[in-house]
Amino acid sequence: MKKNAMIDRYRWWEVVLMYMGIALFLFFILAPFIEGFLVSLKPLGLLFSTPYKFFPENGSFKAYITMWESVPGFGRYIFNSFYISTIITMVVLALVVPASYAFARIKFKGAGSLLGGFLAVNMFSGAVLLIPLFRLMRSYGLLNTYWSMIVPGVAFLIPTAIWLLSTYMKRIPRELDEAAYVDGAGHFYILRRVILPLAMPGIIVVAITTFIGAYAQQFIFALTFNSKTEFMPLPIGLFAYFGRQEVIWNELMAASFVGIAPAMILIFALQRYLVAGLTAGAVKQ
Amino acid sequence: MGQLALSGVKKRFEKLEVIHGIDLDIKDGEFVVFVGPSGCGKSTLLRMICGLEEITEGDCTIDGTRVNDLPPVKRGIAMVFQSYALYPHMSVFENIAFPLRVEKRPEAEIKEKVGRAAAVLQLENRLHQKPGNLSGGQRQRVAIGRAIVREPSIFLFDEPLSNLDAALRAEMRIELTALHQKLKATMIYVTHDQVEAMTMADRIVVLDGGSISQVGAPLELYHKPANLFVAGFIGNPKMNFIPGTCTAVSPEGATVELVTGASVTVPVTAAGMLQGQPVTLGIRPEHLTQGAGDVSVEITPTVVEHLGVNTVTYADLEGVGNVSALLSGSADVAPGQPARLSFSAADCHLFDAEGQALERRVDSAMPIPAAASAG
Amino acid sequence: MGQLALSGVKKRFEKLEVIHGIDLDIKDGEFVVFVGPSGCGKSTLLRMICGLEEITEGDCTIDGTRVNDLPPVKRGIAMVFQSYALYPHMSVFENIAFPLRVEKRPEAEIKEKVGRAAAVLQLENRLHQKPGNLSGGQRQRVAIGRAIVREPSIFLFDEPLSNLDAALRAEMRIELTALHQKLKATMIYVTHDQVEAMTMADRIVVLDGGSISQVGAPLELYHKPANLFVAGFIGNPKMNFIPGTCTAVSPEGATVELVTGASVTVPVTAAGMLQGQPVTLGIRPEHLTQGAGDVSVEITPTVVEHLGVNTVTYADLEGVGNVSALLSGSADVAPGQPARLSFSAADCHLFDAEGQALERRVDSAMPIPAAASAG
Amino acid sequence: EEITMIVCGDTMDPIHDKYIAEWEAQNEGWTVAPEVVGWGQCQDKVTTLAVAGTPVGLAYVGSRTLKEFAEFGLIEPIPMTDEEKASYYPNVVGTVTYQGQQWGVPVAFSTKALYWNKDLFAEAGLDPETPPATWDDVIAAAKAVTENTDAAGFGLVAKTFDNTMHQFLHWVYTNNGQVIDDEGNIVLDSPEVLAALEAYKTLVPYSEEGPTAYEQNEVRAIFLDGGVSMIHASIGAVSRLQDTDINWGVANLPLGPEAKGPGTLLITDSLAVFSGTGVEEQAISLAKFLTAPAAQEEYDLNAGLTPLRPSPTIDALVEEKPYWAPYIEGIEYGGPEPLFTDYRAFQNIMIEMVQSVVTGDAEPAEALAKADAELKELE
Amino acid sequence: MPGHKSAVLFAWILLIPALLYVAAIVAYPLVDTFHLSFTDASLRKTTNWVGWKNYQKIFDTEFAEIIGRTFVWTFLSVSLKMIIGTGGAVLLNAALPGRAVFRILTMPPWIVPMAIGIFMWGWMYNGQFGMISGLLQRFGLSDGPVAFLAYGSTAFWATIITDVWIGVPMVTMYMLAAIQSVPVDLHEAAWTDGASRFYRLRRITLPMIFPAAITMSMISLISTFNSFDIIWILTQGGPSGSTTTMIIDTYSTAIGSKKFGEGAARAVVICLFLSAFAILYFQAVTKLSRRMTT
Ligand SMILES: Nc1ncnc2c1ncn2[C@@H]1O[C@H](COP(=O)(O)OP(=O)(O)OP(=O)(O)O)[C@@H](O)[C@H]1O
């Protein structure tokens, strides 16, 4: 153990207490995954058996192999999720970066209520708006394309993204754009050459959160607006493990783990930026 | 080229008026310093001249053209910010080149101009570094470099040295003065550091609560402050003020009876109606001596600072408040040990009940006594 | 009560050693100032004394007890941070009361002690405000108040005044000095402002790159800097350095031939082996005059600052570099107009090739000439 | 031209694929575009499409929704000839009939029977080879098992889930009860139904802990694990039981005091033809083609569903696999899912009624009266 | 930059794409919903204007009870999220070996598709085969299986716990960020004065992160209020309606029973409730945090 400065030095019981706290906390977070993992290891026939055994007796990773056979398109679903999320993230960024700049760096009448209006979008759950949305998608001719999932996905991810990014951008010193303005730079030039590069950590955070929101949580739109199997994203793909009456639980869980692995790897690689970007941004009201 | 005039300039934020009508003429090539306490509106005024703040009322003209509605770049103005406002993601070269890139100048010209500016500012070896790796003084120079390359006719500086330490500040002060001499451009400089104001300015504008309190050459402000505010603001340690009553007015000056009991005739031009009025006598710490003088007071120093060449004493005087004195290095004073100080009538300033100075009969080009600018 | 000793104290961050073995004894009730350029390790040293940083090697003892592994409270130390570190969500009262609350003192005692501290610091009327609403000076005083209530035997200050403007800084300096006299506690004070160091310190510790360069009373450092570094660091404007070669050593001193061609015998104690060695002659700007002297040089000022009582000129001298002179207020110099300056051998400092000073034959209690602390 | 078709489930059944191809071959210029939608979302999707004005040509729907669709004019009637009607088991046609019209073609059929665990019966001191034939038998057996073994007696289903009502209807239909009579009146509050509710209540202490947390598949899982000794389940349980070492039997659903003969709940899924697609005729033709006796039988056998029509093949099947017998026998006195316009509300009321009795929040009589009143308000 | 007209114009130019987008995709359906709420829209081909009838109907039913339950549910869930999330953040901020890994390990509930996470919880809650009941029996804390979703009170809490689980990672990350932005020197000063770790947590960290906690709780409030999948998948609002919240009720009405008009009216009521609540909350909280921070 590295020798910490005295202020960071813990007494042994503090260390024990804190590790216990962390263990408890992580157990809460991970217990369902443990359960899910155990389910994925058990043969379907032995899934439902008492007494409860923490470690399965005939555990095997067979489900991780058979899952690819039961739902042959699963790889495709993961790809679709990635594809859709990537496009959603790009579209969201394209819309949100300029808007956040306007909110964060330009004073204009009605900015507050407009931002509130954007946030109000989150007050409606997509489920309630499904039917009007469906009509809308149809009249735009977007049904049964990737766009049928991208277009509504973007709309519901915009508000949080604007909120996150504009709080981040508010923290860039005012003098930087003033200096550029005095030097004759136009608004667009300032945005592009000064603010954008500086807001990069914030943009990364927004990109990550948007991507994950789009990757894992876009279920209902995909379900309603798209009926082409080849366009289905991961969450729908997982539902393919629901048979006519029965659920192939072990494969479903295996597939869930396989499906979230790419996003986990992404988070793993970027978690440093995530915490750092949040530190600089969102905390301030 | 760089002549600037403000007439009746006012600024309101929402309802609140913070600049109350400023009239000021600045000659081409002049070095004008705005001083004043925090919040008096120095920055606001500068930002209005620059074009960063709307002018609520009144006119700002540059070389005879009204510029109220022109953006900064069209006013021929460059500004150096207190925080430097360097772009942290760009190299020093790109920072300096920024205004030129905005104007889409050819690459060769940019190289040449930035190179020239860097040479002037001794930044040649730093051009490829990021501002984050520079020292305070170097950053300051980069900020100036960015202003220089545009070749503006007017430079604005908003407390450009306040983030530097004392030694660096002194050094940069000299560099700026040299730069002014080299470029011969008009410079308007905001500070609340008196030493900067006194050493750099051709003229100082003292602002107080959004209005001009006095405009004049540094020594003029020192010797002939127009009012209590300027008198107290210029000079360090601060001028001592002793309340009193005018007992007589004669051609020699005004005779004042001080709260300490002493009486003195101050050589100022005073009207007869001053007689019987309460007045305030001002005497600078550097004019208090341990020798003989027209008036003397007895003090008990609470703090004594030995600066080597000078000794500064601070004391509480009943009915007057804090009194400080700047004595010679060898002065025999110690905390808690009573001492007698005196001053001569000729060094006194006199202010009427409204705080306006009565004109002194001195030459305002007279030098300032020792260590007036200490600290 | 407040006696502190460092012996062989070193600090390494990971691999990097930033403090190279400090030995220092501080007497009870002494006011010691650490000065040195940015990054020399002042803060690190202070934080090790406080307990905020581990001491990598060596011992820190307070009143004879080794305290390396004790937390700050147990060391009887209070610290005032450069940023003040006030708790923004607590009132001034609660901020000052914080250390007492930590110790769970009875409410009545807290009230009384905070009241007393507030009285000393003139904060009585601010007790219910939040720090956010206070001026810089007031915040500073709150931070000191928080240190006072604990009645520590040692106070540590890390550049406590560097966030204040010049006037306030001067004021707070006096308050701190008064406080020291009142509390009679040991105070260790970090700054890079020379004026602060010179006016407040009983002893100054000059740090350079993690080592002590010299320890001594303020005037001792001024008159007898131990090496080039201290000589250049103490005094403002900075001492001028002129390279030369020692041509002879005699009981009168060392004779030096300067690059300017002149030759001078400096009254220092020198060993014979110095002869033929390159040396550096140091002469403070305040010792250059327009009158006659042992040595004279011709300069062409590039910048001339009129401070009223003094005039400061800056010039480039071939083979020497920048040379500055602090002349009288009435000096007849102008930029670009050559002038002849001279100095006397007695005012010179001499440094050997390693930069170590040769002992001067002067009394280190001698006062410093005019305006040495200007700026 | 194209006929869109929504099929619920996870994959296209190969038999259907085969017959669709055949139909396409017979109908030059027509193609069928089937879309498979997971069972959970299938109904909502079909409805959303219809409401949004882009109905599918042909969809696989629960027959219970036919009334709703028909009432709002979303689907086409698909009249059956008497001959067609006669080819089905009794009561089957009733599941797709509303106001004298047929609104869909039955495509899948499910009935329920009683499974019991012979080992547990033996352990509890019961005769393992005699399945309970009446409710009283069930209750007595459940009690015995609960008291004498580690397992619970009966697998009671009361989760907030559609088959809670289904399972309750087993009891209603094995006691000659009804929810709606032939005239369309609500007749829930009857002695027959009350008896069913009371039986439920009696069984609670002899059931698995917390019936309100379990739906039928979960209860079946407990049964497969040997945790309960009796359940009502569909034929699908057989294959699972064969994977275990449980000694099991399957019998007709036990009968209540008022029963006239073996009964069960008859659930069918149908192919419904939506209006306004312009391909209604072809869709009807396709629906009939896919459910023609031979095709349907092939499909039923392959999918392990209760057959829709009697035939020699089926008789042979029962001969060969006797566990099929209860599933066929119950059809005669079986009843349909009652048709309500607001089926979901009806279902909620029924579930609420069952849950309130199971949890002891309400007495059977009052719960029944309340539900009856609510149903009457609903219509 | 000054409030020059060109700047304001530019602001609008920048906003317009996002604005139009949201207006087109969300605002239009919203207006549609609002319109629907005054009709008897259903599967029927025709819809009639019914005025306020749908709204009257809402308050005829047990809606008041549902509102009450929704608020209790939301309040409990948000409070728990904030408490657990902040606690987790405090722990993850400690300078302990392994904390980088621990931080990553808090993310999965956020990344996994919500439905899957809920299924896993469903498994956990299962009385016969689930982990919780299993462990309880194993450790002798319960002598028989406990079906957590079987009873009103346990199901109510079970849905809350699952909702908390899904919301905690976000809260933890935000609060961690907030904790890290508390200036180090405040801790150093307090420590120098002898304040223990816990004392510093109580008197410095927690008050200092209060404003961030407020913002976070506001955001989490909105999503919690609208939390649908969790309850729907776990209990469908049962047993006996004990987990039926406003959004569940709305969904059952609009999608389940296909009473689009009535469903729309409920959606509008939810939105009104939320907006009113959000405004009140924000006002109260800005006042509070202004008092806290200045
Ligand atoms: N955007 C603004 N909105 C409202 N009031 C403002 C604004 N900017 C400045 N003020 C007010 O105008 C007055 C003048 O401010 P200004 O910044 O010009 O002072 P200053 O002299 O530069 O002070 P300092 O020396 O502290 O920089 C202050 O009272 C300030 O509070």
Ligand SMILES: Nc1ncnc2c1ncn2[C@@H]1O[C@H](COP(=O)(O)OP(=O)(O)OP(=O)(O)O)[C@@H](O)[C@H]1O
């Ligand atoms: N935590 C740390 N890790 C690594 N290096 C450090 C750390 N803290 C300080 N240093 C290094 O130690 C050296 C001394 O730093 P210190 O802060 O003590 O300087 P200082 O004299 O206080 O400077 P300043 O006047 O700028 O405050 C510097 O080179 C600095 O980069």
Ligand SMILES: [Mg+2]
């Ligand atoms: Mg300012």
Ligand SMILES: [Mg+2]
């Ligand atoms: Mg430091």
